[in-house]
Amino acid sequence: MLRYVSGRLLGLLPVLLGVTILVFLMLRIAPGDPLIALLGEEAQGLSRAALEALRVQYGFDRDPVTQYLSFLGGVVRLDLGESVRTGQPVLREIAVRLPATLQLAGAGLGIALVIGLSLGVLAAVYRRTLIDYIAVVVALAGVSIPVFWSGLILMLYFSLELGWLPASGYGTWRHLVLPAAAIGFSSSAIIARVTRSSMIEVLRSDYIRTARAKGVGERRVNLRHGLRNAMLPVITVIGLQFGGLLGGAVLTETVFAWPGLGRLVVDSIRAQDGPLVQGTVLFIAVVFILINLLVDLSYALLNPRIRYG
């Protein structure tokens, strides 16, 4: 297992390095002067001498490789620079917003699991019946409906018309319900799909027949023997869905004025706050990579065939 873990960690290094290169390039592929791109509106009204001073301060007078290396050096020391607009360290801006996004993604994942697993199990157990059909249609709706639209529809009915829940904002669990439901529903679809096909596969296997033959009850066969073994592929998908959750958060947070990382990215793009965009995008990507690593490791832990494969 240790060898597997260290191998996976080592394989991650080039990807992490690539991610920093890509994020570094983002500010530089922009047409025009990268300094202006970095400063955004703040550049207006600055004298030429002030601009040149800033150019030296940000290192834009040096060659790209040196610039990248100093950027990478900063990243390794957890220094992502400062927001152009607020002057705060980027990492602090991220730290302030992180809890809100974790709450939203966590609650969304919970809802996605409840909906996805139940739909998937029902569809597999009642295969080729109306229940299966309905479950498949609900799952398809989940992948086809834009998450920001389902969010807006939920907001329209449950807060603006019925007044049950707040339309936007952050603080109590009541604020969390609608955005989490919107994100959870759209992420549940893939989980339902994978659960269904994995369950169908498992329910065909010999040990299920054995369990039935020795008189294990139907519910127990499906959940204890079936779902438990069908969970492996589902776990992988959950890891991938976390990317979907973080991505969905970008749109959902904007709909519900939820003060998380997703909205930070959108706001900083609109404000052309280069370092903040760069740092936040990098941070989310690294989190996503680490989560997938954890999923892979747990998968290997659960399924020894992978460790020794």
Next chain:
Amino acid sequence: MADQAVQAPAPKARPGIFSSPPLRRFLRNRMAVVGLVIITLLVLVAVFAPVISPAPPAAQNLRERLQPPSAEHWFGTDEYGRSVFSRVVYGARVSLLTGTIPVLVAGIIGTLLGLLAGYFRGWLDNVLMRIMDVLLAFPSILLALAIVGALGPGLTNAVIAVAIVSIPEYARIVRSVVLGTREEEFVQAASAVGVRTPRKLFLHILPSAMGPLSVQASLGVGFAILSLAGLSFLGLGIQPPAADWGEMLNRGRRFLPDSNWLLIYPGLAISLTVLGFNLLGDGIRDALDPRD
């Protein structure tokens, strides 16, 4: 059907195409046919948009602002008195166009990269696939957003961003097909009789990838439409006054809850369109791979 080929040796005749097992399986699949019907209707709406819509999509009528749906204004009117129905109809053009372009671009680039990586293997494969891993290391909408942030808002840049984000899927699919077929006898035979590499790649190996590629392309159009709608919703994609569903939602949400028709119809249009492409993609997949 096999003997038909003998009777009708027309140069382009593809005997049995309508009775090929995959196609029959596809047509027997009710969901797939529903998807095909949705897309066909959508294409018709897009083509005949000027005929179908009661008014030009940009025609303002400030005296008829924010009218609810009625016999006169089927889907109501927006804050400039423009017909929401006309704008939804014209939006089909925008969506179909902007949904297919990234798929074509990403499909072509991804296919070429996949062919190169899978056929030549070695360091080239390694480098290309690590680059794909880097692109896949970001949640896709976030990467698209970041690229638009770098290039600047606007339709062209949004389309470029979605195309870049989509490339890795195609590259991976083609690469795995190449790796699977390059040792097959028909490819070995082609090498033995001296078929050159490019010809071998495109005429002998690539056809095997067409099935999975078409599945990915269909799902990819749905993904592209969703992503572009999301970017436009954030105000970073297509810019007003274009009749775009995502942009309509972005403006329409300011008039909630009173003018909910500004929200409902464009959103339904996006959802139905994406549903159509997802159904089609799933249908093709099931037809090609009838395991279940």
